[in-house]
Amino acid sequence: MDPRPLSPAAPLSPAAPLSPAFRRLARSNLAAQSAEQLALAAVPLTAVLALGGGTGTTGALAFVQTLPFLLLALPMGLLADRVDRRRLMASAEWVRAAALLAIPVAAWFGWLSVPLLALLGCIAAIGTLAFTVTAPALVPALVDRPLLAAANGRLELARSLAYAGGPALAGALVAWAGAPVAFAVAAVLSAWAALLLTGIPEPARAAPGARRPLAEIAEGAAFVWRHPWLRPIVATAIGWNIAWFVLQAAYVPYAVDLLGLTAAGIGMTLAAYGIGMVAGAVLAPMIAGRLPIGRMIAVGPLVSVAAAACMLASLRWPQPVLAGASMFLFGAGPILWTIGQVTLRQAATPPALLGRVSALMTMATFGARPLGAAIGGLAGVAWGPGACVVLAAAGFVIQAATILLSAVPRVRTLPEPADAALQPVRA
Known part of the structure; x- marks a missing residue:
């Protein structure tokens, strides 16, 4: 396949203002990324400090949390091309919020175990997957093409800040108030991300043809x-x-x-x-x-x-x-x-x-x-x-x-x- 012709009239423009719709997506992305990093750091801390796990336990938990990316990435991409993308991301964030909130609830009643922590962590990762797959597909509908680099840079800055601060925040919360509080904060951030997504308008797309997923x-x-x-x-x-x-x-x-x-x-x-x-x-x-x-x-x-x-x-x-x-x-x-x-x-x-x-x-x-x-x-x-x-x-x-x-x-x-x-x- 030959690439499309290049347009000298379409340079990258990092300085022009981005639309309010995109800025709302960027705030949602910051909340979602913060929830992800907070939860990723809190899971092994909970396994070791509260459940007595070791290296094998934390390794198994990390593996389970990657499974959605391997097993569900293609179905998620297919959905992103067929349904309302902002609703898809918002739905996945609500699922993540519910899974994260279930961890402190289970701990409160004494039900929390390593298998349950692994299951809830795997479910929570679906929210991360939805954002990873769907946000890049939504951005071109919210900003002009010359502003794509600036928009993607804004999203990556949020991810970088969350990556740098999430583990430290998780450690502080666990040390100060216990792991359940860390998961509760992550759940609130995920819910906030979902609420922000519901206010983003997305242009209508042509109705998909016959459903042939494999094709x-x-x-x-x-x-x-x-x-x-x-x-x-x-x-x-x-x-x-x-x-x-x-x-x-x-x-x-x-x-x-x-x-x-x-x-x-x-x-x-x-x-x-x-x-x-x-x-x-x-x-x-x-x-x-x-x-x-x-x-x-x-x-x-x-x-x-x-x-x-x-x-x-x-x-x-x-x-x-x-x-x-x-x-x-x-x-x-x-x-x-x-x-x-x-x-x-x-x-x-x-x-x-x-x-x-x-x-x-x-x-x-x-x-x-x-x-x-x-x-x-x-x-x-x-x-x-x-x-x-x-x-x-x-x-x-x-x-x-x-x-x-x-x-x-x-x-x-x-x-x-x-x-x-x-x-x-x-x-």
Whole structure:
């Protein structure tokens, strides 16, 4: 498939004001992301402190919470292309709020157990999945095409702030008032996100044709596979996540055994990752105004190579500052990648396929994570955590080469709208 013609009249514009409808979506996104990060941090704390779980328990809980992304991403994308997107997200947020609220209720009556915590955590993850898949499909209907990068940057900034502050808030709430209060706060945030979504107008779309779910999913997959921009974007995302989770699987043993860090020191290096995410999201509008969209997308994978180089250098010079710098760069670079590739994906995909394409990207990304973790675990057992650092660095070089050798870095402006009849909402 040839890309659509480029329009020199459609530059990225980070400065123009965004519509009230989008600003409402952004506030909802901040509440939803905060609820997610708060709950993700509170679940293992509850398992260990209240239920006596160990490493195996927390690992199993983390696995169960990823299952919706692997099993339900494609059905969620199909729904996003067929039903009212804001109602789909709002419904999923109400489900998440109910699941999160059920945890303190179960704890109050003495019913809470690890299996029940796992089940409720899995149900709550459906809200995260709905936002991850559906929000990128809704944004093009709420903002003009030249403002897509600015809009996506606003959403990523909210995610970065939630990622940086959510675990700390969860820890403080658990220490101050107990885990049930942390889940109750997360439930309130999720309900607030749902209420904000109900006030967003969405333009009417053409009624879907005959329902053929498998054929429609295959249509979305074929579109991605044949597209000269989307195919390398998906491949790069898979490569990055495999390499990142190879590193994540071995980072704590590596930091303790080779860098000599304490728990507090490891926490500081991991905090640098969240700080990097916030920094990348803050700088993204300025970078979007100065670089062509294709080069902005390529920056993220290149920064990840620099981050891997810092971690590799710590093998030779075991200094915590190198690990902290690496984590900061790993946080900052992928934010630029995410904003850029989501913007290009939104502009290059016909509106009728946005949900399915977003779902395929989500499933590929999350599907790569357990594979990377398994590779990292096996390599760490066989050769030690240092070998995982080397293996991850090789993976980051491969993912950067994948995008740099594709047509993506040569894209200078966004493609023409896939459907000129679809006008953004101004309300």
